[in-house]
Amino acid sequence: MKPLVLFTATALLTASAAMAQTTPDSTAAAADPANPLTTYGFVDGYYGYDFKHAATNQRPGFLYSHNRQNEFTVNNAVIGLRYDNGQVRGALGLHAGTYVSANYAAEDQVLKHLYEAYAGFRPFQKAWLDVGIFGSHIGFESALSKDNWTLTRSLMAENSPYYEAGARLTYEVAPKLTLTGLVLNGWQNIRENNQAKALGTQIQWKPTDKLLINSSTFYGNEQPQDSVRRRRYFHDFYVSYAATDRLSLALVFDVGKQESEQRGGKADTWHTGAAFVRYKLADKWTAAARAEYYNADRGVIISTISPVAAATDFKVQAASLNLDYAPTSNVTFRVEGRTFHGRQPFLTDRNGNPTRNYGNLTSSIALSF
Numbered sequence: 082m083k084p085l086v087l088f089t090a091t092a093l094l095t096a097s098a099a100m101a102q103t104t105p106d107s108t109a110a111a112a113d114p115a116n117p118l119t120t121y122g123f124v125d126g127y128y129g130y131d132f133k134h135a136a137t138n139q140r141p142g143f144l145y146s147h148n149r150q151n152e153f154t155v156n157n158a159v160i161g162l163r164y165d166n167g168q169v170r171g172a173l174g175l176h177a178g179t180y181v182s183a184n185y186a187a188e189d190q191v192l193k194h195l196y197e198a199y200a201g202f203r204p205f206q207k208a209w210l211d212v213g214i215f216g217s218h219i220g221f222e223s224a225l226s227k228d229n230w231t232l233t234r235s236l237m238a239e240n241s242p243y244y245e246a247g248a249r250l251t252y253e254v255a256p257k258l259t260l261t262g263l264v265l266n267g268w269q270n271i272r273e274n275n276q277a278k279a280l281g282t283q284i285q286w287k288p289t290d291k292l293l294i295n296s297s298t299f300y301g302n303e304q305p306q307d308s309v310r311r312r313r314y315f316h317d318f319y320v321s322y323a324a325t326d327r328l329s330l331a332l333v334f335d336v337g338k339q340e341s342e343q344r345g346g347k348a349d350t351w352h353t354g355a356a357f358v359r360y361k362l363a364d365k366w367t368a369a370a371r372a373e374y375y376n377a378d379r380g381v382i383i384s385t386i387s388p389v390a391a392a393t394d395f396k397v398q399a400a401s402l403n404l405d406y407a408p409t410s411n412v413t414f415r416v417e418g419r420t421f422h423g424r425q426p427f428l429t430d431r432n433g434n435p436t437r438n439y440g441n442l443t444s445s446i447a448l449s450f
Contacts (some may be wrong), residue, residue, distance in 0.1 A: 118163070130442045188271050207252060210255045237373070241269075260282075301313055365406055372399075415444065
C-alpha cells in the first residue's frame with residue numbers, strides 16, 4: 082500500500098487532481114478580513130430513558146452519542162477558536178461529554194479532548210490544504226446535534242467516522258461543485274495503529290439551491306500492526322432536497338467491504354440506509370421522522386472490527402420521531418422517541434433474556450454561540 086499512498090499524497094500536494102472539503106461545519110463563520118479570529122461554543126445537555134433496559138445506565142454498545150439512560154448528563158460540550166484571513170486558516174477546539182467518552186475511548190488521554198486542531202493555507206486559488214484533526218468527510222450527520230435533523234444519530238452515523246486525522250486538500254471546481262482528497266491515519270482514529278495510511282475522497286454537488294448530492298469513499302487497512310491485514314473499502318452516498326420552505330427530504334446509503342480470512346476468504350460486507358423527512362410546523366416548531374436499517378455480515382464494524390467464524394449477522398431496523406422547539410435562534414429543545422427491531426435477538430433485556438426489540442426516549446436542550 083505504501084507506493085499507492087506516496088503517489089496519492091504527491092497528487093494531492095501538486096493539485097493535479099481537483100479536491101475539496103466535505104462535511105462543512107456549520108459552526109464555522111465566514112472569513113472576515115477585518116476580524117479573522119472568531120470564537121464558537123456548543124453544549125448539549127440531555128436525559129434519556131430506555132424501555133425494558135438492563136440494570137445499567139449505559140445504552141447498547143452500538144450507540145455512541147446520547148448513549149446514557151436514566152441519567153442527566155452532557156453529550157458534547159465544545160469551545161474553540163477559528164482563524165481565517167482568506168489565505169491562512171486554522172482551528173483549535175476542545176470538547177468533553179459522554180460522546181467523547183464513548184467515541185474517543187481508544188485515543189490517548191492528551192488527544193481525546195481535541196474536537197478539532199488543524200492548520201491550513203491556500204496552495205493556489207480556490208484550494209485549501211489542511212493538516213491536523215477535523216470532522217469526518219463521511220456521512221450526513223455530524224458530532225453536533227444542532228446540525229442534524231434528528232436528535233440521536235442513525236446507526237450508520239454511529240458506526241462510521243465522526244472525526245479524522247490527516248491531510249485534506251479541497252478545491253472548488255465551480256460554485257456548485259467541490260472536491261476533497263484525504264490521506265488519513267485511519268478510520269476514526271487520531272493515533273495511528275499500524276504503518277499504513279488510509280485514503281479518502283469526497284464529491285459534493287449542488288446543482289440547485291434545493292438539492293445537494295454527496296459521494297464519499299474510504300480505503301485502508303484498519304487492523305492493528307500485529308494483526309493480519311484486512312483492507313476496508315467503503316462508500317457513503319446521500320442526497321438532500323428542500324422540497325418547499327417547510328418540507329425537506331434526505332436519503333442516505335452506505336456500503337462497505339472488509340477482507341476476511343474466514344469463509345474461504347469471502348469479504349465481510351455491511352450495508353445500511355436511512356430516509357429522513359423534516360417539516361417546519363411553525364416558526365419555532367419542527368418535526369422530523371427517520372426510518373433506517375443496518376445489515377452487517379457477522380456484525381462486522383458494528384459489533385467487532387475483526388469478526389470470527391462463529392459471529393452472527395447483525396440485521397436491525399429502526400424508526401424515530403423527533404419534535405423540536407427553538408425559542409431563539411441559538412437554543413433548541415428536542416424530544417425523540419425511537420424503536421429498534423432485529424430479525425434475531427441482538428440485546429439482553431432487564432431480565433437477562435435475549436430480545437429482538439428495543440426502544441428509548443431522549444430529550445435535550447442545546448445552546449450554540
